[in-house]
Amino acid sequence: MALLRSLNKLVRLNPKIVNLKCVRTLSSDASGEKPPDSKLGGYAQAFEKFETLKTEESKELPQTFASLLRNSKFVDLGDPEGKVVTGKIFHVVDDDLYIDFGWKFHCVCPRPKKNAGEYVRGTRVRLLIKQLELSSKFLGYEKDVTLLEADCVLLGLVQDRSKNIQ
């Protein structure tokens, strides 16, 4: 009874989250396995409540594309020119670093003179975006010609700000 009462409270507060199937199986458990009149103690009651809470909140509501886009980092960026982002080096060819920063294209930057040896595959770096796509219209053509690359300036390594001083 106490279990069902606590579940009822949950249902009234958040009717969307509580899964009916969950409620049904819990009630069948309560009637079948446990002795009928055992009043659950305070700790046991709280334990049951938080067990169900965990399984309910693990199911995420499907997000619409519009909301995903509106809350995305790309929209947060605004006008990309002049913005600083972090990227990761995924390929190195001698002195050219191929950096992916979460956009459609990667950017290619020359290896800087300072800390040259630290720029390897997997290094996280800071970039200043100049253009998100190197494409422009050439004279006489209707459509842009694109280079399939972004244009960024490599500012440096991402500073490790972890609090654990080893």
Place this chain on the structure above:
Amino acid sequence: MRSLSLLSRKWGSISTARLNSTLTEAQATPDPHKAALAHPDYFSVHNLFTVKDLFDARVHYGHRDGSLDERMLPYVYGSRLGHIIFDLDKTAEYLRRALNVAAHVAYRDGIILFFLRGAQNSHLVEKTAQECGEFAHTRFWRGGIFTNATKQFGAVTRLPDLCIFFNSQNNVLLQHTAVKDAAKMGIATVGVVDSNCNPNLLTYPVPGNDDSPAAVELYCRLFKAAILRGKERRKADFNE
């Protein structure tokens, strides 16, 4: 054993199950393929991905406004500061249709050919084709491979039943010749079309990003899963 099965694929032999059904009990047993074709999602490929998966794989990013092809406008959500954004709800619908077709073709023991022209992701596409037992062509495309196959290969050739283009353009940003040639030879085509591509000649276009390695990885994974499901179902339905 493997060479025998390859030979049978090359010459296109009819499966024995189908032969039996047509010769012995023509009216009594219904055509097994009809049930599969009538079902809207026989292989449950609709659950292979969600819109969030597409979003995380950067499928909604397009090129700039200046290189937009007008024929892509129905699939575009809008443009954000000059950059085209695809409507992932529509993309999801088209992608599900394409995956269903790929699974059905694999179910009927069809030959599927993957195309991608671009050094960055070529190896991934070839590996995907090998893993799902299908074929890939990620090199220079000679003119008459489909249209002049008998002369080029020196023998009667079985052409693919489905062509999947992970990028419908070649290196110079012109449409891949195989799109036109497949249409000429009556081969169904599935193709990922970016905002600068022409979706007209593709049977099942999938509007989305074709430049990011993350997006190409996602497509490879999804098509491989769909094809393997089709093949598993074929084994289950006709070998029981």
